[in-house]
Amino acid sequence: MGRDRSGVSTGIVLITVGLIFLADRQGYGGFHNLWPLILIVLGATKILFPRDGSMRVGVVAGSRGCREHRFSGLWLVLVGVIFLMNQNHILSISQSWPLFIVAAGVGIMFSGMLNRKDQDGGQQ
Numbered sequence: 510m511g512r513d514r515s516g517v518s519t520g521i522v523l524i525t526v527g528l529i530f531l532a533d534r535q536g537y538g539g540f541h542n543l544w545p546l547i548l549i550v551l552g553a554t555k556i557l558f559p560r561d562g563s564m565r566v567g568v569v570a571g572s573r574g575c576r577e578h579r580f581s582g583l584w585l586v587l588v589g590v591i592f593l594m595n596q597n598h599i600l601s602i603s604q605s606w607p608l609f610i611v612a613a614g615v616g617i618m619f620s621g622m623l624n625r626k627d628q629d630g631g632q633q
Contacts (some may be wrong), residue, residue: 519556525550542596548589555582580616587612
């Protein structure tokens, strides 16, 4: 099943790169402005296609390893969005660093909630 997920991930990344180059040829921005989309797509792929082979949207579903894989996908999406905003002069990286602190806090909060749920046997 991992091979299937790898093929899907590779295909999605290639489609993204092709669309970025197409946008460049059409005058909508170039690779230098849109490259963070690759990070966003990789993160979304990690979220949508976890290691266990299922396709469940959300961070809560699945085993502990699957959740950690999805959290790493969320981090990739966050970093990609910040870089994309920086490249397009919406929000500079020097202004956006507090978002990493907020994201770390949210991650710690959800991690604590998920660990408590695992210890309770999945019941609340």
